[in-house]
């Protein structure tokens with residue numbers, strides 16, 4: 001199933017429903033090719049719409065429609081307000097607007113309280129609409145506030161980062177960091193509407209474009225060879241700039257990534273169904289990397305390091321050919337993401353595996369790339385060949401100090417602050 005090019009009308013055409021059912025959730029995903037609109041119907045939400053707003057007109061019209069005072073409020077990322085006054089200018093003057101410097105550091109209970117204060121002070125009614133306009137930090141906080149307000153108010157997510165467009169801004173999860181732990185508090189409540197306006201990426205710094213691309217690479221590697229090819233295509237040129245400029249190829253990458261992400265979400269709404277989730281590729285070492293490195297690393301960078309590690313491990317375990325391994329590592333590096341970090345040693349890998357095992361129902365359930373567009377799960381880490389893990393670490397280390405030593409001849413792109 002794809003929405004790429006000509007196949008869109010034959011394989012996944014307007015009006016085609018896909019029912020995804022498992023023990024824990026029943027959901028239907030529908031894509032309207034003509035309007036670039038995805039719809040998810042599920043027991044979590046009667047109707048979740050995701051509109052890919054190719055020319056920005058849907059966003060402008062939606063803003064212009066927020067007219068009646070008290071029916072909705074907009075909570076926006078301060079930086080985006082500064083950079084895109086043209087968009088905020090479309091908001092009717094009587095719509096309450098809270099501009100706030102959202103970031104990983106301000107993704108806290110205190111910020112949720114601030115948003116709720118704003119809702120109370122502006123008299124938002126019981127079914128009033130929260131509108132989040134920002135990156136994942138903003139949409140996670142506002143989604144959580146909405147889910148708490150009067151036992152659950154509707155909300156709209158308008159992601160302004162690539163990470164938001166392909167992941168956080170279309171997700172069913174909301175959350176904040178608590179007691180130094182990422183996303184320790186949160187709820188499942190999907191937005192009624194997500195508006196994905198690629199034009200908003202024009203001002204996004206390169207590092208944050210790369211950050212979002214890590215999630216697209218993940219989907220390409222484990223589930224979608226055509227997406228992988230599209231990414232390879234932009235990586236060969238100046239891919240990051242192409243994203244900022246917005247082309248048909250980058251639009252295709254965004255749509256395909258949303259489709260794959262929604263397919264995985266709708267099949268497992270509460271993440272209680274299958275504990276073997278292919279979208280966990282890149283998400284086994286990354287939580288520990290993020291907690292050890294804190295602000296020094298972005299989520300997508302941690303995902304990239306994890307994907308690079310498991311790509312090399314997969315070749316050492318003969319699950320993946322050296323050729324495909326090299327293609328994946330080259331793509332990660334070419335899209336501005338790191339492939340190695342000194343913090344990853346054997347102890348680190350084993351503690352990350354232990355923590356993943358307890359999180360995934362007592363089995364490691366580690367997705368490993370098996371060719372491009374396919375994956376296989378490793379369930380028991382005690383059965384994993386220690387030599388292969390150590391060899392992988394050594395290859396990563398030599399990659400950091402002397403790129404020519406790496407079997408795949410991949411030039412490392414270490415983090416800027418990596419000593």
Ligand SMILES: NC(=O)c1ccc[n+]([C@@H]2O[C@H](COP(=O)([O-])OP(=O)(O)OC[C@H]3O[C@@H](n4cnc5c(N)ncnc54)[C@H](O)[C@@H]3O)[C@@H](O)[C@H]2O)c1
Nearest residue numbers: 079103135136137160161163164167168171173200203204
């Ligand atoms: N709910 C989920 O399922 C889910 C999924 C993925 C990520 N997340 C969460 O998302 C958060 C990260 O989100 P993010 O990567 O979008 O970063 P972010 O929201 O923290 O934003 C990063 C920076 O980019 C700035 N910014 C945002 N949009 C911009 C634009 N268009 N132009 C210029 N600057 C802009 C922001 O001001 C901020 O400084 C993490 O907390 C992560 O846990 C949640």
Ligand SMILES: [Zn+2]
Nearest residue numbers: 215283299303
């Ligand atoms: Zn992720």
